[in-house]
Amino acid sequence: MQPRNMSMSGVVDLAAVKAAGEAKAKAEQARAEAARQGGAVAEPPSSLVIDVDEAGFERDVLQRSTEVPVVIDFWAEWCEPCKQLSPVLERLAREYNGRFVLAKIDVDANQMLMQQFGIQGIPAVFAVVAGQALPLFQGAAPETQIRQTLDQLIQVGEERFGLTGIAVAGDAGADDEAEHEAPVPVGPYDALLEAAVQALDANDFDGAAEAYRGVLADDPGNTEARLGLAQAELLGRVQGMDPAKVRSEAAERPGDVRAQIAAADLDLVGGHVEDAFGRMVEAVRRTFGEDRETARLRLLELFEVIGGDDPRVTAARSALARVLF
Secondary structure: OOOOOOOHHHOEEOOOHHHHHHHHHHHHHHHHHHHHOOOOOOEOHHHHEEEOOOOOHHHHHHHHHHOOOEEEEEEOOOOHHHHHHHHHHHHHHHHHOOOOEEEEEEOOOOHHHHHHOOOOOOOEEEEEEOOEEEEEEEOOOOHHHHHHHHHHHHHHHHHHHOOOOOOEOOOHHHHHHHHOOOOOOOOOOHHHHHHHHHHHHOOOHHHHHHHHHHHHHHOOOOHHHHHHHHHHHHHHHHOOOOHHHHHHHHHHOOOOHHHHHHHHHHHHHOOOHHHHHHHHHHHHHHOOHHHHHHHHHHHHHHHHHHOOOOHHHHHHHHHHHHHHO
């Protein structure tokens, strides 16, 4: 889904902030010592993208965040949007060359961290700065928006916490550039897909949907276009909604399919995936005829937003089958 805007005013402490504060003091001493000895010791480019688990979280994320902003990519092998987002984040980590570090966390193997951060849908991207965590965005975001978010994060790290990044041996982006020296083949739909991304950036959800439909007209199996269309249509529907009014109407009229659909859309945009699915399954159970078909079709559309490989979609499909049959 369209990523939420990053808010630097909402920095919240983790449980281990005290430990991170102590680590920050040590890091400042280490930088001062390195400066006296002629500069910081350069680190290998491989340190810019790391896999992190629960056992190494304090060392690799909390303590590391006292030297450089740490961006956390919560992902899973089955998550299709993750496969779009993760390579972009990894490439940008090398390109930014020590201004931030990317920590990759597999949510299937690290359930405790997933719960600690309140992750309800992936991909989800957070940052930890000087031991403090803040959400950046959720969903596979356009690269232009990712860059803007990273630039803002780095600026806050420097101005508020005095974090100037780490020195990297050589040019971490050089190898990445070398890997891409050969011309990258241009796909037949790249122009339309790029137009769709630009439309999303401009909050032109109708324009984005039209571009994605243009791709699907010729290539119905195009995964990127199918996912993008579902997201653009969802965002277009919730644009201009009054959340309080929508939720109030849904609570007052549990049998009103359209009220439940509107609330489910808001649930999904807010990252409450299970709530959205559960609401629509219940709407199917309560209704008959045309209303039931309307609710069923909207639930299938919401499945497209998340992706068929997501286990929450699998569970909701099973629940839908039970109420239908």
